[in-house]
Amino acid sequence: MPFTQRSEETRNAILAAARRRFADDGYERATIRAIAADAGIDPSMVMRYYGSKEGLFAAAVDVVLGLPDLRGLPAGRRGEVLVRHFLTLWEGDRASGVLTVLLRSAVTNEAAAERMRTIFATQVGAVIGPAADDGPTRAALIASQLLGVALCRYVLRLPEIAALDADALVASVAPTVQHYLGDPLDSAG
Amino acid sequence: MPFTQRSEETRNAILAAARRRFADDGYERATIRAIAADAGIDPSMVMRYYGSKEGLFAAAVDVVLGLPDLRGLPAGRRGEVLVRHFLTLWEGDRASGVLTVLLRSAVTNEAAAERMRTIFATQVGAVIGPAADDGPTRAALIASQLLGVALCRYVLRLPEIAALDADALVASVAPTVQHYLGDPLDSAG
DNA sequence: GTCTATAATTCGATAGAC
DNA sequence: GTCTATCGAATTATAGAC
Known part of the structure; x- marks a missing residue:
């Protein structure tokens, strides 16, 4: 274990505060000072643990969607299962705010946009399984509706x-x- | 006419530059200095004409969608017409960038989000005409797909x-x- | 109507004591 | 491992000369 228990707690407190701030204020408006204040520690600790604001952001949005594999389901119910799982993920996001962070910052931050593209290309593309030539296009159309919601x-x-x-x-x-x-x-x- | 011809040109140059910067960089990252530089004038002129950064932003996103009235169309072609018109608006947006500004900043700026809500509530709600009780819900679902795209x-x-x-x-x-x-x-x- | 100069903040990041 | 103190840079906004 590279970290002590105390530092581990501090790191988690920072991450939780960072996700809230990034989600509420966006990348630019969220300040390291405010994040540190929310976490109840000194701003310099954030720099010590995550090196820079960008490093903190990358750690805050490091998330996997965990979408269900649709291939074992009856063909007619896949849409419903996928939408419900997606919505459940977002409803449960209030505690961490990771998804909100990701979507909100992907709009103004190119690094976050790239991460968003990768997540949906791999995750959504994978769950619909190996399809015809237009498989990626179908996955992208699904992404457009889900992200729109x-x-x-x-x-x-x-x-x-x-x-x-x-x-x-x-x-x-x-x-x-x-x-x-x-x-x-x-x-x- | 409250403005001279010279000032009118300057105001338009500022607005065009502001839309590009707001669209490319988002509200926070777009600086008055950069906008003024793009417009080829002094940063203080922006303040003189628009009072503040927020005032400039409000002027930059002052736009009407101009969606077509669907009520005169054959029922079966309304979806196609609406989607095509929406896409045409966005394709033609490269020159001004107003729509990109609006969407991009609505995600991190509450004032822009309110403007976006109003636009879609009035515009999209209006074009589908007076419908049943679930009319507003249908309009919102359409908005979710179009905005997702x-x-x-x-x-x-x-x-x-x-x-x-x-x-x-x-x-x-x-x-x-x-x-x-x-x-x-x-x-x- | 346009510009120079600068005030007043605020931020990310660093150095170093304890 | 945590904090104090501060640097250097960038920003919005203002005051005033021309």
Whole structure:
């Protein structure tokens, strides 16, 4: 173990505070001073542990989506499962705020954008399995709808999207994802 | 006319430079100094004309979407028309960059987010016409897909979405919008 | 109407005591 | 391992000459 227990606690406190600040204020506005104050330690400790603001950011957004493998599921339910899992990830994100950090900063920070591209290319591309030539395109269309929902619901807080309960949102968006997976759709809404 | 011709030109040069900088760098990173340099004038002129950085930003994102009225169209083609118009707006945005500014800064700036909410609530809500109780929800779902596309294509530059030509993108996304408008879908892709 | 000069902050990062 | 003190740079915004 390269760190003492005390320093490990401090590192975690810094990371938690950093995610909140980066999520609430964005990369530029979030200051090391404010993060350190939230964590109850000195600003210089942040530099000591993470070297720079960029290093701290990279550590804060180091996350894996953990999407479910859809290949074992009935073809007709994959859209619903994928959307529900995605929404559950975001609903549970309030504690850490990692996803919000990532999306929010990917918009103004090229390094974060690259990380976002990689995550969705590998994660979403993988869960839909080896497909035809247009597999990557289908995965990207799914990403566009899911990211659009996350953007409207958790970042822009568009009232009509933010007010929907998770079940209703899943019911509304799942057919679209199912459609991008290759299926025609039958029900409106 | 409250402004001389010379000052009018300067104001326009400032606005054009501001939109580029805000779009490229985001609100926080875009500096008045850089904007003034791009416009070929002194930084103090920006303050003189727009009072503050926030005032300049408000002027830069003062835009109307100008979406088409769908009510006169055949019901089955509304999705396609709406998506194509939306994409055309964004493709033509390179000159001014207003839309990119708005989306990019709405993610980290609450004032811009409020403006974005208002624009989509009034514009998108209006073009789909007076509908049933779930009209606003449908409009918001459409917004989530359209904004998701704009996010992936013009901001995150997700390769599979950014590489598609406009026609292919319209063909892929129009069925989803048509679906949110109330229609079932028949074709995959 | 345009510019120079600068005030007043604030930030990331460093040096070093304990 | 934690903190004090501070440097150097960059920013918004202001005051005033021309």
